[in-house]
Amino acid sequence: MLHRITTSVFKAVGTPEDIASDVAEVLVDNHLAGHDSHGVLRIAQYLQWIREGRIVPHARPEVLAETTSTALIRGHMGFGQSVALAATDLATTKAKENGAAAVSVVDLGHTGRLGAFTERAARRGVVMFMTVGRGGPPMTVPYGGAEPSLGTNPVAFSLPRGPHAPVTLDYATSAIANGKLMLARAKGEPVPEGAIVDREGAPTTDPEDYFAGGHLLPFGGHKGYALAVIADLLAGPLTGADRYSGAVMETGVFIFAVASDAFRPEPDYLHAMDSVTRRITDVPAAPGFDAVLLPGEPESQTRGVRTADGIPLPAQTLAELARIATGLGLPVDELGLSAPSAGAARATTL
Amino acid sequence: MLHRITTSVFKAVGTPEDIASDVAEVLVDNHLAGHDSHGVLRIAQYLQWIREGRIVPHARPEVLAETTSTALIRGHMGFGQSVALAATDLATTKAKENGAAAVSVVDLGHTGRLGAFTERAARRGVVMFMTVGRGGPPMTVPYGGAEPSLGTNPVAFSLPRGPHAPVTLDYATSAIANGKLMLARAKGEPVPEGAIVDREGAPTTDPEDYFAGGHLLPFGGHKGYALAVIADLLAGPLTGADRYSGAVMETGVFIFAVASDAFRPEPDYLHAMDSVTRRITDVPAAPGFDAVLLPGEPESQTRGVRTADGIPLPAQTLAELARIATGLGLPVDELGLSAPSAGAARATTL
Numbered sequence: 001m002l003h004r005i006t007t008s009v010f011k012a013v014g015t016p017e018d019i020a021s022d023v024a025e026v027l028v029d030n031h032l033a034g035h036d037s038h039g040v041l042r043i044a045q046y047l048q049w050i051r052e053g054r055i056v057p058h059a060r061p062e063v064l065a066e067t068t069s070t071a072l073i074r075g076h077m078g079f080g081q082s083v084a085l086a087a088t089d090l091a092t093t094k095a096k097e098n099g100a101a102a103v104s105v106v107d108l109g110h111t112g113r114l115g116a117f118t119e120r121a122a123r124r125g126v127v128m129f130m131t132v133g134r135g136g137p138p139m140t141v142p143y144g145g146a147e148p149s150l151g152t153n154p155v156a157f158s159l160p161r162g163p164h165a166p167v168t169l170d171y172a173t174s175a176i177a178n179g180k181l182m183l184a185r186a187k188g189e190p191v192p193e194g195a196i197v198d199r200e201g202a203p204t205t206d207p208e209d210y211f212a213g214g215h216l217l218p219f220g221g222h223k224g225y226a227l228a229v230i231a232d233l234l235a236g237p238l239t240g241a242d243r244y245s246g247a248v249m250e251t252g253v254f255i256f257a258v259a260s261d262a263f264r265p266e267p268d269y270l271h272a273m274d275s276v277t278r279r280i281t282d283v284p285a286a287p288g289f290d291a292v293l294l295p296g297e298p299e300s301q302t303r304g305v306r307t308a309d310g311i312p313l314p315a316q317t318l319a320e321l322a323r324i325a326t327g328l329g330l331p332v333d334e335l336g337l338s339a340p341s342a343g344a345a346r347a348t349t350l
Numbered sequence: 351m352l353h354r355i356t357t358s359v360f361k362a363v364g365t366p367e368d369i370a371s372d373v374a375e376v377l378v379d380n381h382l383a384g385h386d387s388h389g390v391l392r393i394a395q396y397l398q399w400i401r402e403g404r405i406v407p408h409a410r411p412e413v414l415a416e417t418t419s420t421a422l423i424r425g426h427m428g429f430g431q432s433v434a435l436a437a438t439d440l441a442t443t444k445a446k447e448n449g450a451a452a453v454s455v456v457d458l459g460h461t462g463r464l465g466a467f468t469e470r471a472a473r474r475g476v477v478m479f480m481t482v483g484r485g486g487p488p489m490t491v492p493y494g495g496a497e498p499s500l501g502t503n504p505v506a507f508s509l510p511r512g513p514h515a516p517v518t519l520d521y522a523t524s525a526i527a528n529g530k531l532m533l534a535r536a537k538g539e540p541v542p543e544g545a546i547v548d549r550e551g552a553p554t555t556d557p558e559d560y561f562a563g564g565h566l567l568p569f570g571g572h573k574g575y576a577l578a579v580i581a582d583l584l585a586g587p588l589t590g591a592d593r594y595s596g597a598v599m600e601t602g603v604f605i606f607a608v609a610s611d612a613f614r615p616e617p618d619y620l621h622a623m624d625s626v627t628r629r630i631t632d633v634p635a636a637p638g639f640d641a642v643l644l645p646g647e648p649e650s651q652t653r654g655v656r657t658a659d660g661i662p663l664p665a666q667t668l669a670e671l672a673r674i675a676t677g678l679g680l681p682v683d684e685l686g687l688s689a690p691s692a693g694a695a696r697a698t699t700l
Contacts, residue, residue, distance in 0.1 A: 065613070067449050068418065068448065069418070069419040069450040070450050070608075098417060104613040127588060129479075141633070142630055142642045144635055144636055144641070145634070145639075146633065146637070147633040147634055148633070149632070149633045150630060159583050159587075159588070169576035171576070175570075193543055194544075201634070202637050219570045220574050221569070221570070223521050224569075227519060227577075229519070229644065230517070233509050233623065233627070234477070236626050237509075237619055238608070238619065239614075240613050240618065240619070240622070242622050243614065256450070256479075256606055256608070262452060262454075262588075263422045263454040263589055264590035272586060272592050275592075276583060276587055280492055280499045280500060280579060280582065281499070282499070283495045283497040284495070285551075286491070286495055287496075287551065287552050291494070292493070292494045292495040294579065295575070295580070
């Protein structure tokens with residue numbers, strides 16, 4: 001349902017069916033994983049970017065250079081989701097054929113959550129690492145710095161686990177998400193130590209300091225800072241993204257992929273994954289926790305619930321979708337977007 | 351000097367000249383980088399492991415399987431330093447020939463500091479990622495757990511920077527080193543939040559709680575935990591290390607390498623590295639800091655000083671080396687290891 005709405009909206013602004021479907025697939029996948037901030041909430045922004053010429057909806061990725069183990073892909077300002085899916089699939093194919101592959105992607109739009117791509121590769125038997133550098137103005141201060149010079153520089157890593165959900169690391173290298181800062185501010189509560197600095201670059205736990213000109217810190221002190229820098233350098237200087245000056249992002253996407261059966265037969269790999277993941281999680285929980293979860297397990301639990309029950313959306317988001325669809329002359333009722341009554345607060349499941 | 355002493359000691363216990371020289375090269379490199387805990391202090395332990403049959407000093411690595419972009423190397427219980435150097439060089443060659451490579455290493459001894467290997471690759475124009483999983487008993491609790499199930503699971507990442515020192519991430523994924531815990535205990539000072547738990551798995555900042563049966567935490571909360579798990583899975587299930595039951599370590603080494611000119615000409619890459627690293631560090635320092643440093647820059651500063659002035663060693667370490675050399679019938683004076691007077695506290699530079 002949400003897939004059909006999203007596809008229809010993007011088709012209505014000149015996006016070919018297959019590309020619109022790619023974008024919809026990634027946005028819906030992000031909802032299924034519980035990351036609603038990377039879902040249909042973004043549609044309005046993407047439409048705005050299309051109007052401004054910052055996303056070219058009919059652009060298709062081009063392979064500029066290729067060897068058996070590498071590829072350089074230019075997105076020609078196309079949707080980041082669609083271009084990154086193509087890059088993911090090319091890296092997956094190369095890894096399955098040759099064992100290992102590195103793929104760089106430049107000149108593409110916003111990709112959103114990287115786990116959507118690395119988990120797709122893992123479901124096809126490929127271990128994948130992916131990173132995006134800084135897009136837009138800097139917001140994270142380097143370790144020891146007083147002013148920002150990094151982005152949120154996300155990284156993702158997925159390993160296949162056969163019939164089970166992949167193990168997935170997928171996060172921004174900054175310490176805290178904007179949404180959590182807004183929540184702490186609303187509640188008048190402090191944020192954890194080591195997450196933000198005030199406008200002078202001094203450590204603080206008061207969210208008000210952040211909104212008064214403060215900045216984000218990398219997670220985990222100098223260790224998270226190092227990871228943020230590596231992400232920035234892989235996605236920028238290594239990919240060559242800076243050569244494509246018309247691009248939406250100053251940065252690119254860097255992918256590394258290796259077949260999970262590159263060094264041993266697949267059944268042996270899966271058996272060892274089962275045994276080691278069990279060893280890691282099979283310890284008593286700490287006070288305040290129910291159990292030890294694998295990275296990516298909270299998302300796969302949410303995916304289970306939402307695949308069965310549907311994706312709950314706040315009335316406000318639905319109203320926004322209906323408004324967008326109406327503006328584009330789409331059949332709102334037929335899409336299942338009957339306008340909620342004014343002021344409705346209940347969530348609807350799509 | 352330190353290289354000659356180390357080589358002589360290992361040759362005296364049946365190590366071929368080239369392998370002894372490899373081990374010495376890595377141990378001296380660790381001192382040059384300022385990581386004295388991974389230097390000649392380890393010699394006594396390695397000699398013990400040789401006596402116990404846990405390191406086979408004359409063993410040479412064997413390439414068990416190979417494609418243009420991958421290799422699986424078996425160390426046959428050889429010195430981790432020497433086997434990992436061979437793996438680093440094979441991954442470097444493959445990356446330079448084909449763009450990207452993944453190399454797994456199994457059945458090898460203790461490798462020590464991973465940056466010694468990734469920086470070697472970077473100095474030859476190759477971007478390298480390397481990880482080792484758990485060796486020995488678990489000491490780090492998983493996020494949300496009350497008992498340890500992870501090792502210190504180190505990771506390293508180096509990117510070339512032409513004539514400049516590589517940018518290098520190189521750390522354990524646990525929050526704090528054992529040495530720092532001992533120091534805090536001796537001073538009666540608390541350790542930072544989020545570094546250790548007590549024996550019940552509850553957070554604490556009192557180092558005494560750690561020495562009373564407590565455990566390490568991963569750095570950076572659930573984010574560092576995820577990185578520790580990925581390191582464990584890459585080095586274990588992916589490499590196939592668990593198949594080699596006679597091995598010293600239950601884990602292996604996983605390497606991924608990409609040529610820095612895989613996606614653009616080398617001069618463009620270096621120019622962009624210069625520009626982006628400058629952008630990251632060229633911000634005012636925070637209160638309490640002199641400047642923003644790149645990851646690996648503290649080590650390269652130490653390397654500069656020690657390359658010029660020599661490696662300072664405490665008298666105790668020198669006495670230990672002299673004792674070992676004497677025990678092996680080596681010419682102590684000729685090696686420059688004149689026994690320091692009893693109780694001497696001053697450091698000597700070698």
